[in-house]
Amino acid sequence: MVQTPLKPAQSGPNPASAKRSKVEDIKENSNFLREPLASELLTDTSFFSESAIQILKFHGSYQQDNRDTRTKGQEKDYQMMLRTRNPGGYIAPELYLTLDRLSDEYGNHTLRATTRQGIQLHGVLKKNLKATIAAIVKNLGSTLGACGDLNRNVMAPPAPFKNRPEYQIAQDYANHIADLLRPQTEAYYEIWLDGEKFLSSEEHPEVVEARQRNVNNTLFPDSPEPIYGTHYMPRKFKCAVTVPGDNSIDAYTHDVTLVVITDKAGKLKGFNVLAGGGLGRTHNKEETFARVADEIGYVDKDDVFDLMKAIVATQRDYGDRVNRRHSRMKYLIHDWGVERFRQQVETYLGKPLKPFKKLPKWTFYDYLGWYEQGDGNWFVGVPIENGRILDRDGLQLKTALREIVQKFNLPMLVTPNQSVLFYDIKPEDKDAVQAILTRCGIQKETDLDPLVRYAMACPALPLCGLAITESERIMPTNLGRIRALLTKVGLPDEHFVVRMTGCPNGCARPYMAELGFVGSAPESYQLWLGGSPDQTRLARPYMERLHDNDLETTLEPLFVFFRDGRKKGESFGDFCDRVGFEALRQFADAYDPLRYTPSHTKEGRHRLSVSHDFFLTLQATADKEGRSMGQVVADALALYLQQTAE
Structure with a gap:
C-alpha cells in the first residue's frame, strides 16, 4: 500500500513552460480568484461550471448535489457547502448565532463541526450564496481560504486555560500564521461584499511586516499575492500549533505543526517544527499514501514567520503541479528526504534550523466536560456525535447551543474531534448552563459509550x-x-x-x-x-x-x-x-x-x-489434534494434577 512514488517531484522550481494540470491554468486565468466565478454568480442558473467550482473553493465553498434526490433525466439538486475559516476553532457569539440562523434560512437546518475546527453549512442554493457569505463576514466570520490550494484553517488545542500560558501562545500563533498566509487578493470582498472590506481583528504588526519582508526571494514583490503568486499552492496546505504533550490536534497529520517551547517562566522561546504529514490517498494508486510528519528542527520565535514563508516557498516552487495526486508536500519530503527538504527551507530562511528539542509523550485530549480555566471561570466541552448539530429524536442540540449563546453571550471553540466547548463561564452561571444541556438531552461525557x-x-x-x-x-x-x-x-x-x-x-x-x-x-x-x-x-x-x-x-x-x-x-x-x-x-x-x-x-x-506465546502453543496443538483448546487445556491440567497428587 505504501511505496516510493512512481514519478519523483521536480528537482527545481516549476518552470513556466512545464506541462501543468488543468487546475493550474484555471488559477492562472482567474485574475487572482475572480473569474469565471464573479461572472457566473450573476447568471440565472443553479450551478457553476467546472472552472468556477475550482475558484469557488478558494472562497470557502464546494458545489455539491443531493444524491438522495437524483432523478434520471432531471437536473441535479445542486447545493453549496460553506466552511468557515476560524483559526484555533474560535467562534464569536454573534458569528455562531448568525450561522445558526443561516442554516435555517438558507441551509438544510443543520450545522456541522469539522475535524479542522471549522463549521460547515450545508444546503445553500447558488442564488443565496452571496447573502450567506456576506452575513458571515459582517458577523466576525470568514470563509476565505477554508478550501482550495492554499493554507487551510490553522488548528490549535481547544483548551482556554488562563493559567497555562503555552495554550494562549498556541492560540495566538494559530491566528498569526493564519493571517500571514491569508490570500491578499481583493476578489473575496469584491464578489461577496461589493468591495466593502471587513476584518474581524487587527493583524499583529509583526505579521504585516513579515508578509512584506522578502528574505531570499520567498516573495513575489510586485504581485497581488506576494507569498502565493499567480498559481497559489500546488495543493491544499494544512498547519497546526500545539503545546508539548497535547495531541488533541493530531500533530503528525499536517503539512506543518509548530510545537510551542517556553522557558520555566512560561515565556515563549521558539517552536519545534514537524512537517510532511498528510492522509489523503487514492484507492489502487500505490503512488499515493498516508504519511506522518517528520521532525524538521527548532526555530527561535523571532524567525517563525520567515520559517513559515520558507516552507511555503519550498512547496510552492518545488511541489508537483503536473499530477495533483502527487502535489501535497508529504510527497516532496518523501521523494527528497528530510535532509534535502531541510536544506532548501534553510536556503529560503537564510540560516540553519536548530536541533529538534526533546518532547514529552503525546496524549490525546478531547476536552469534553467541565474544566476550571485557571482564572475563576469555567469551560465545558459539549459532545456532538460526528459533528452534526441538529434537533432530532429527543436530542435538542441545536436548540441548546443557540440558547446558551443567546442567554450568556459565550464564545465557542470547535474541537478537532468534531465537538464544541463554551468558555469564560462565570461560576454563578455554571449550573444554569448545565441545566440547559441536561434539559435538551445532551449526555455528560462520563455517560457516553467511549466508543462513541x-x-x-x-x-x-x-x-x-x-x-x-x-x-x-x-x-x-x-x-x-x-x-x-x-x-x-x-x-x-x-x-x-x-x-x-x-x-x-x-x-x-x-x-x-x-x-x-x-x-x-x-x-x-x-x-x-x-x-x-x-x-x-x-x-x-x-x-x-x-x-x-x-x-x-x-x-x-x-x-x-x-x-x-x-x-x-x-x-x-x-x-x-x-x-x-x-x-x-x-x-x-x-x-x-x-x-x-x-x-x-x-x-x-x-x-x-495465559501468556501470548503459550496461547499460540495451545492453538497449534489443538489444530494438530483436531480438538478444541479447552479440551487440550483440560486434559493437560488433569494429567498435571494427577501427577502432583501421586
Whole structure:
C-alpha cells in the first residue's frame, strides 16, 4: 500500500513552460480568484461550471448535489457547502448565532463541526450564496481560504486555560500564521461584499511586516499575492500549533505543526517544527499514501514567520503541479528526504534550523466536560456525535447551543474531534448552563459509550461528491454493532479509537485510528488497523474490501485474539501493531467461534489468562489434534494434577 512514488517531484522550481494540470491554468486565468466565478454568480442558473467550482473553493465553498434526490433525466439538486475559516476553532457569539440562523434560512437546518475546527453549512442554493457569505463576514466570520490550494484553517488545542500560558501562545500563533498566509487578493470582498472590506481583528504588526519582508526571494514583490503568486499552492496546505504533550490536534497529520517551547517562566522561546504529514490517498494508486510528519528542527520565535514563508516557498516552487495526486508536500519530503527538504527551507530562511528539542509523550485530549480555566471561570466541552448539530429524536442540540449563546453571550471553540466547548463561564452561571444541556438531552461525557466519544466520521453521502459509500449516517449503527460484538466476546467495557470515511481522502483521519474504515465500494470499506490510542502511529491496511454485512464475522476473531493475547493494559491498536498482521490473519483464518466462546458466560466455568506465546502453543496443538483448546487445556491440567497428587 505504501511505496516510493512512481514519478519523483521536480528537482527545481516549476518552470513556466512545464506541462501543468488543468487546475493550474484555471488559477492562472482567474485574475487572482475572480473569474469565471464573479461572472457566473450573476447568471440565472443553479450551478457553476467546472472552472468556477475550482475558484469557488478558494472562497470557502464546494458545489455539491443531493444524491438522495437524483432523478434520471432531471437536473441535479445542486447545493453549496460553506466552511468557515476560524483559526484555533474560535467562534464569536454573534458569528455562531448568525450561522445558526443561516442554516435555517438558507441551509438544510443543520450545522456541522469539522475535524479542522471549522463549521460547515450545508444546503445553500447558488442564488443565496452571496447573502450567506456576506452575513458571515459582517458577523466576525470568514470563509476565505477554508478550501482550495492554499493554507487551510490553522488548528490549535481547544483548551482556554488562563493559567497555562503555552495554550494562549498556541492560540495566538494559530491566528498569526493564519493571517500571514491569508490570500491578499481583493476578489473575496469584491464578489461577496461589493468591495466593502471587513476584518474581524487587527493583524499583529509583526505579521504585516513579515508578509512584506522578502528574505531570499520567498516573495513575489510586485504581485497581488506576494507569498502565493499567480498559481497559489500546488495543493491544499494544512498547519497546526500545539503545546508539548497535547495531541488533541493530531500533530503528525499536517503539512506543518509548530510545537510551542517556553522557558520555566512560561515565556515563549521558539517552536519545534514537524512537517510532511498528510492522509489523503487514492484507492489502487500505490503512488499515493498516508504519511506522518517528520521532525524538521527548532526555530527561535523571532524567525517563525520567515520559517513559515520558507516552507511555503519550498512547496510552492518545488511541489508537483503536473499530477495533483502527487502535489501535497508529504510527497516532496518523501521523494527528497528530510535532509534535502531541510536544506532548501534553510536556503529560503537564510540560516540553519536548530536541533529538534526533546518532547514529552503525546496524549490525546478531547476536552469534553467541565474544566476550571485557571482564572475563576469555567469551560465545558459539549459532545456532538460526528459533528452534526441538529434537533432530532429527543436530542435538542441545536436548540441548546443557540440558547446558551443567546442567554450568556459565550464564545465557542470547535474541537478537532468534531465537538464544541463554551468558555469564560462565570461560576454563578455554571449550573444554569448545565441545566440547559441536561434539559435538551445532551449526555455528560462520563455517560457516553467511549466508543462513541472517541469516534469520528466524515459527512460522505448524500452530499459529498467524493463519497463512495456511507460514513456519518451509518457510523452510529456500526458502533452499536461493535459494542454488541465486544460484549459477546467478553469485552463489555473495552474501547478504542474508531474512525470512518466514505472515501480514501481521509477527512476524519481514519489512518491514525486503532480501527479505521475507509470507503472502497458501495457498502464496503477498507479496514485499517494498528494506529495508537494517542494518534502517534500510522495504521496499516488489513483488508481491502469489507462489506458492511460482514462486519461481525470479520472483527470477532480479531477481538477474541486481542482478548486472549493482550498484555496488561494494552490497547487494541497497540496489540494489532505488536503481534503483526500475519498473526492476525492466521488466527482469523483458523477461528472457530465455538472453540473461543468466553467460558465465563457458561454455568460452572471460568476464564483463565495465559501468556501470548503459550496461547499460540495451545492453538497449534489443538489444530494438530483436531480438538478444541479447552479440551487440550483440560486434559493437560488433569494429567498435571494427577501427577502432583501421586
